[in-house]
Amino acid sequence: MSSDTPFLQGIHRLAVLLAGYVVLLITAGGLVKSLEAGLSVPDWPLSYGMLNPPRWWQIENVRAEHGHRLIAGTVLLLTLALVIWIVRREPRKWVRGVALVAFAAVLAQAALGGITVLFFLPTAISVSHAGLAQLFLGFLVVLAVVTSRRWVSGESARNLAGPVGRIASLATATTVVIYLQILLGAVMRHTGAGLAIPDFPLAFGGLIPPRLDFAIGIHFAHRVGALIAATLVFWLLGRVLRYASLERVVVIPTWLLAVMVLVQGTLGGLVVLTGKAVLPNTLHVGNGALLLALSLVVTLWARRLDWVAHQQGDVAEVEVFGTRRLERAVS
Amino acid sequence: MKKISLLMVFALIATVLVVGCGGGGDQAAAPAQQADSAPAAAPGPAATGSGTIEGNAKYINGDPDAVIGMDADPVCASLHPGEVHTEKVVIDDDGNLANVFVYVKSGLEGKSFPVPGTAHMLDQMGCQYKPHVSGVQVGQKLVVRNSDPTLHNVHARPKSNKEFNQGQPFQGMELEHTFDKAEVMVPFKCDVHPWMSSYMAVLEHPFFGVSSEQGSFGIENLPAGDYVLEAWHEEFGTQTVEVTIVDGDTAVVSFDFSPGATASAG
Numbered sequence: 001m002s003s004d005t006p007f008l009q010g011i012h013r014l015a016v017l018l019a020g021y022v023v024l025l026i027t028a029g030g031l032v033k034s035l036e037a038g039l040s041v042p043d044w045p046l047s048y049g050m051l052n053p054p055r056w057w058q059i060e061n062v063r064a065e066h067g068h069r070l071i072a073g074t075v076l077l078l079t080l081a082l083v084i085w086i087v088r089r090e091p092r093k094w095v096r097g098v099a100l101v102a103f104a105a106v107l108a109q110a111a112l113g114g115i116t117v118l119f120f121l122p123t124a125i126s127v128s129h130a131g132l133a134q135l136f137l138g139f140l141v142v143l144a145v146v147t148s149r150r151w152v153s154g155e156s157a158r159n160l161a162g163p164v165g166r167i168a169s170l171a172t173a174t175t176v177v178i179y180l181q182i183l184l185g186a187v188m189r190h191t192g193a194g195l196a197i198p199d200f201p202l203a204f205g206g207l208i209p210p211r212l213d214f215a216i217g218i219h220f221a222h223r224v225g226a227l228i229a230a231t232l233v234f235w236l237l238g239r240v241l242r243y244a245s246l247e248r249v250v251v252i253p254t255w256l257l258a259v260m261v262l263v264q265g266t267l268g269g270l271v272v273l274t275g276k277a278v279l280p281n282t283l284h285v286g287n288g289a290l291l292l293a294l295s296l297v298v299t300l301w302a303r304r305l306d307w308v309a310h311q312q313g314d315v316a317e318v319e320v321f322g323t324r325r326l327e328r329a330v331s
Numbered sequence: 332m333k334k335i336s337l338l339m340v341f342a343l344i345a346t347v348l349v350v351g352c353g354g355g356g357d358q359a360a361a362p363a364q365q366a367d368s369a370p371a372a373a374p375g376p377a378a379t380g381s382g383t384i385e386g387n388a389k390y391i392n393g394d395p396d397a398v399i400g401m402d403a404d405p406v407c408a409s410l411h412p413g414e415v416h417t418e419k420v421v422i423d424d425d426g427n428l429a430n431v432f433v434y435v436k437s438g439l440e441g442k443s444f445p446v447p448g449t450a451h452m453l454d455q456m457g458c459q460y461k462p463h464v465s466g467v468q469v470g471q472k473l474v475v476r477n478s479d480p481t482l483h484n485v486h487a488r489p490k491s492n493k494e495f496n497q498g499q500p501f502q503g504m505e506l507e508h509t510f511d512k513a514e515v516m517v518p519f520k521c522d523v524h525p526w527m528s529s530y531m532a533v534l535e536h537p538f539f540g541v542s543s544e545q546g547s548f549g550i551e552n553l554p555a556g557d558y559v560l561e562a563w564h565e566e567f568g569t570q571t572v573e574v575t576i577v578d579g580d581t582a583v584v585s586f587d588f589s590p591g592a593t594a595s596a597g
C-alpha cells in the first residue's frame with residue numbers, strides 16, 4: 001500500500017514543527033505551575049479583558065501565564081491548518097483520523113485550560129490538562145513520523161538486522177510507562193507533593209520512606225516509576241545496540257532517549273534538592289514530554305520496520321560471527 | 332490564505348469579546364465612592380453600649396520581618412527605593428506586635444447589628460495590600476482598589492464564602508464585593524505578585540480591632556456582658572481571653588505571642 005502514498009513534504013514539515021512547538025508549550029505550562037502563576041491572569045479566554053494585558057512581558061507570572069496562552073493559541077491555529085491540510089491531501093484514511101483526533105484533543109485541552117483557571121485550579125482539571133497535553137503531543141508525533149519520506153516510501157529495512165518485533169514491544173511498553181510516569185508526576189505536582197520526600201536520592205535517609213501518606217506515597221511512586229522507566233529505556237538501548245546495523249531511525253532516537261532519561265533523573269533530583277527551584281522544575285516537565293516523544297518515535301519506527309519485514313516474506317534470525325541478524329529466509 | 336482568513340475571524344471574535352466585556356461586571360474604573368479604610372465603627376445605638384476594651388499585643392525577642400524583593404515586577408520594585416518586608420511579623424523595638432486581629436468571638440449571640448453604610452476599603456498600593464489585616468461586617472460593602480501603575484489580580488480564598496478572582500489591569504480600578512457569611516479569616520492574595528497577602532475577617536458585628544504598629548488596639552461601644560475575646564495572628568495563631576464589660580468602663584487586655592506566653596485580662 002505504502003508505495004502508492006505520496007510524500008507530502010509541507011505536511012510533514014508542519015507536523016514536525018508543531019510537535020516541537022508543543023514540547024515548548026508543555027514546558028511553558030510547566031513554568032506556569034512551577035511559578036504558581038496559573039491564576040495570575042484571572043479571566044479566560046481573554047487576559048484582563050484584553051488580548052494582551054499591559055506590560056505582560058515585564059511581569060514574571062503574567063509573562064508565564066499569558067505567554068503560555070499565546071503559544072497555545074498559536075498551536076491551536078497551526079493544528080487547525082495542519083488538520084485541514086491533512087484532511088484535504090492525505091490519502092490514508094487512518095492518518096486523517098489521527099489528525100481529526102488531534103484537533104479534538106487540542107480543543108479539549110484549551111477548554112480544560114480555561115476551566116481550570118475559572119474554577120481556581122481544581123486538581124482533577126489541572127492534572128487532566130497536563131495529561132491530555134502529552135496525548136496531544138503523541139498524536140502530533142504520530143503525524144510527524146507517518147508523513148515522513150521514509151515512512152511513506154515503504155522502503156524495506158536496509159539491513160534486516162535484529163528482532164525488530166521484540167524491540168517494538170519493548171518500546172511500546174517503555175512509552176506506556178513513561179506516559180504513566182508523567183501522569184504520576186502531574187498528580188504529585190498538582191497536589192503539592194513535590195517535596196513530600198525532602199531528600200534525594202534516598203527517602204528520609206533510607207531506601208523506603210518510614211511512613212506513607214498520600215503525599216509521600218505519590219512522591220515515592222513517582223521515584224519508583226522513574227527507576228522502572230529508566231530500566232526499560234536502558235534495556236531498550238541494549239537491545240537496539242546488540243543489533244549494530246539496525247536502522248538509524250531507531251538507533252538515534254533510542255540514544256537520545258537514554259541520554260535524556262539521565263538528564264531527567266538529574267533534574268528530578270535537583271527539583272527536590274533546590275526546594276522546587278523554578279528552572280529545574282520547569283525543565284523536568286519539558287524534558288518529560290521530550291522523553292515521551294522520543295520513546296514514541298522509537299516505537300513507531302520499530303513497528304514500521306517489523307511490519308515491512310513481515311510484508312517482505314519470512315524472516316529468520318541467524319547468527320553471523322557472534323552478531324545476531326535477521327535475514328530473509330532462502331526460499 | 333486560509334490561515335489569514337482564520338486569523339481574521341479569530342481577531343474579530345476577540346474584538347467583539349473585548350468590547351462586550353469592557354463595560355460589564357462590577358469592575359469600574361470610575362473614581363472612588365465614599366470608602367472608609369478604618370475598621371467599621373459601631374453604627375447605631377441599637378445593640379451597642381458604652382463599654383470599651385483596650386489592649387496591647389506583643390511578640391518579644393522575635394525575629395524581625397523578612398526582607399522581600401519585588402523584582403518579579405519592575406514597576407513594584409521601582410515603588411520601593413528602600414527595603415520591603417513581608418508584613419508577616421511587624422514588631423517594634425519593644426516587641427509590640429502589629430496586625431493582630433482582636434474580636435468578640437462569643438457573647439453577642441442572638442443580637443443583631445446594623446450593617447455599616449460606609450464601605451470598607453482594601454487598597455493595593457506599592458504592590459502591597461493596605462491594610463494587611465482588617466475586618467468587615469457581613470453584608471457590608473467592600474471596595475478593592477488598585478492604586479498602582481501596574482496590574483493586580485484580586486484573589487479572595489475564603490472557605491465558607493465564595494472564592495473569587497478578578498483582574499485589575501489599570502490604576503484606579505475598583506471592584507465591589509460583599510461577603511454573606513461570617514468567617515475568620517478570608518485570605519486575599521495576588522497571584523501576579525506572590526508576596527502580596529491580606530487577611531480580612533468577616534463578622535456579624537462591629538466589635539473588632541487590629542493592633543497598630545505600637546501593638547495597641549481598641550474596641551468601643553460594647554454592650555455590658557461577658558465575652559470571649561480572640562486575638563488572631565497570621566503566623567502565631569490565636570489566643571482567647573474572657574472579659575467582663577461594664578457600661579462606661581474600660582477593660583484592659585493583653586496578648587503575648589512570645590514563646591510560652593499567653594493572654595491576660597485585667
Ligand SMILES: [Cu+2]
Nearest residue numbers: 483521523524
Ligand atoms: Cu499584585
